[in-house]
Amino acid sequence: MAKKPSSGGRQPGGSTRHYGNDNPRAGKPLARDPNTGTYQTGQEQETAVLVSVPPRRQSDAQTNEYLDELAFLIETAGATATRRFIQRLEKPDIRTYVGEGKLAEIKAYVQHEGISMVVFDDDLSPSQLRNLEAELLVKIVDRSLLILDIFALRAKSATARTQVELAQYQYLLPRLTGLWTHLDKQRGGVGMKGPGETEIETDRRVVRDRIAFLKDKLEDLDKQSQTQRKARGGLVRVALVGYTNVGKSTLMNLLGKADVFAENKLFATVDATTRKIVLGQTPFLLSDTVGFIRKLPTRLIESFKSTLDEIREADLLLHVVDISHPGFEEQIQVVNDTLSDIGAADKPTLLVFNKIDQYTPDDQQEDPFGEVREAEDDDSAPRPPLAQLQATYMAKLHDPVVFVSAQQRSNIDELRELIVKRVTALNEQRFPYASQENSGA
Ligand SMILES: Nc1nc2c(ncn2[C@@H]2O[C@H](COP(=O)(O)OP(=O)(O)OP(=O)(O)O)[C@@H](O)[C@H]2O)c(=O)[nH]1
Numbered sequence: 001m002a003k004k005p006s007s008g009g010r011q012p013g014g015s016t017r018h019y020g021n022d023n024p025r026a027g028k029p030l031a032r033d034p035n036t037g038t039y040q041t042g043q044e045q046e047t048a049v050l051v052s053v054p055p056r057r058q059s060d061a062q063t064n065e066y067l068d069e070l071a072f073l074i075e076t077a078g079a080t081a082t083r084r085f086i087q088r089l090e091k092p093d094i095r096t097y098v099g100e101g102k103l104a105e106i107k108a109y110v111q112h113e114g115i116s117m118v119v120f121d122d123d124l125s126p127s128q129l130r131n132l133e134a135e136l137l138v139k140i141v142d143r144s145l146l147i148l149d150i151f152a153l154r155a156k157s158a159t160a161r162t163q164v165e166l167a168q169y170q171y172l173l174p175r176l177t178g179l180w181t182h183l184d185k186q187r188g189g190v191g192m193k194g195p196g197e198t199e200i201e202t203d204r205r206v207v208r209d210r211i212a213f214l215k216d217k218l219e220d221l222d223k224q225s226q227t228q229r230k231a232r233g234g235l236v237r238v239a240l241v242g243y244t245n246v247g248k249s250t251l252m253n254l255l256g257k258a259d260v261f262a263e264n265k266l267f268a269t270v271d272a273t274t275r276k277i278v279l280g281q282t283p284f285l286l287s288d289t290v291g292f293i294r295k296l297p298t299r300l301i302e303s304f305k306s307t308l309d310e311i312r313e314a315d316l317l318l319h320v321v322d323i324s325h326p327g328f329e330e331q332i333q334v335v336n337d338t339l340s341d342i343g344a345a346d347k348p349t350l351l352v353f354n355k356i357d358q359y360t361p362d363d364q365q366e367d368p369f370g371e372v373r374e375a376e377d378d379d380s381a382p383r384p385p386l387a388q389l390q391a392t393y394m395a396k397l398h399d400p401v402v403f404v405s406a407q408q409r410s411n412i413d414e415l416r417e418l419i420v421k422r423v424t425a426l427n428e429q430r431f432p433y434a435s436q437e438n439s440g441a
């Protein structure tokens with residue numbers, strides 16, 4: 001196996017070493033030692049500031065919603081965001097992403113508060129990364145690196161781990177420019193010794209070799225899973241798709257009584273899981289898949305090809321939406337765009353609005369004094385009653401949509417019925433002469 005490159009704290013394959021925290025449960029409340037009554041701090045939690053450069057037209061509500069998501073990502077990766085810096089610009093500064101004044105402001109805060117990293121809600125160019133690191137003297141994390149890090153924490157199967165490692169090396173390659181040298185030497189510590197320029201050349205070669213090796217390995221794994229998929233026979237294949245954290249795995253558990261890891265963290269699922277399910281008399285295969293997110297780097301999508309094959313090869317998509325999220329309509333759009341990107345745009349789809357237990361239409365937000373309540377933020381979209389939303393979507397899609405709560409198990413029977421109807425129709429299309437009993441065999 002090829003030697004791993006020696007540069008800085010950004011080695012792929014080792015998950016979160018640049019957060020200094022390899023614990024996949026990082027970010028959870030600290031555990032208390034029952035004997036001593038003290039809290040087990042283990043490693044100190046890392047702190048981060050978030051930086052966004054929204055276009056001038058973008059509303060404050062929108063900017064904050066995006067930063068909430070970034071804060072959630074950082075929390076999922078095991079760190080805490082302590083402050084947000086926003087600078088409205090036509091486009092980000094080509095050299096340092098933010099302007100000079102804002103950069104000085106961030107630097108002063110970071111130094112004063114002893115912040116460990118600065119996180120950007122976009123991808124940085126290799127030179128922006130280099131300049132920012134030289135200026136701010138702390139870890140610089142961009143959106144791709146953050147998402148890759150979470151994927152690395154979550155990936156369990158050989159395929160997912162290989163996919164993540166490949167994406168990490170592809171991210172690293174153009175950034176191997178000695179940028180961490182000064183920092184790493186200053187900090188020292190295991191795994192933080194910076195390479196000299198000659199070592200960087202060696203590193204580049206090592207990284208390229210490793211990329212080639214991982215691509216070969218993925219091809220082999222891909223062949224294996226293709227064979228497995230063929231062995232599944234002629235059952236109709238249904239895939240749960242949707243934005244991250246909308247409740248896909250919870251629904252999978254409910255529908256298939258499967259034990260799939262679901263939790264309130266982004267990208268809880270990175271591996272695709274498939275179960276055979278029989279609802280009434282109707283058998284089909286149901287797959288849970290990795291969630292999508294806005295600004296998901298194309299590279300990352302490409303390296304997740306084999307996981308995404310589950311979606312591409314599905315006969316029916318259950319597009320799960322978290323209706324309680326203020327940005328759910330944009331999330332629907334992000335998912336549709338990503339489906340287009342991976343060549344799965346025109347598949348039969350059933351839209352499943354989840355988390356209705358957390359959805360409050362505007363007119364139901366009660367004021368304790370019975371006064372008419374002003375909207376808190378003019379930017380936020382109105383929240384119509386569910387019946388109205390349902391009518392709007394059904395009219396738009398010319399198809400039924402279903403509103404459920406996976407957590408409270410509301411309307412799950414209705415969802416089951418709709419799935420059975422769609423699967424039966426697909427079976428009939430496939431086996432027009434077969435009888436109902438053997439249509440799924
Ligand atoms: N209130 C509420 N919470 C829900 C509902 N369904 C799921 N959740 C919660 O939402 C969180 C995310 O659920 P998951 O099932 O892990 O979501 P996912 O879509 O699989 O997420 P990723 O795998 O990260 O893409 C968990 O904390 C669930 O308990 C629901 O109907 N109502």
Ligand SMILES: [Mg+2]
Nearest residue numbers: 248249268269
């Ligand atoms: Mg999941």
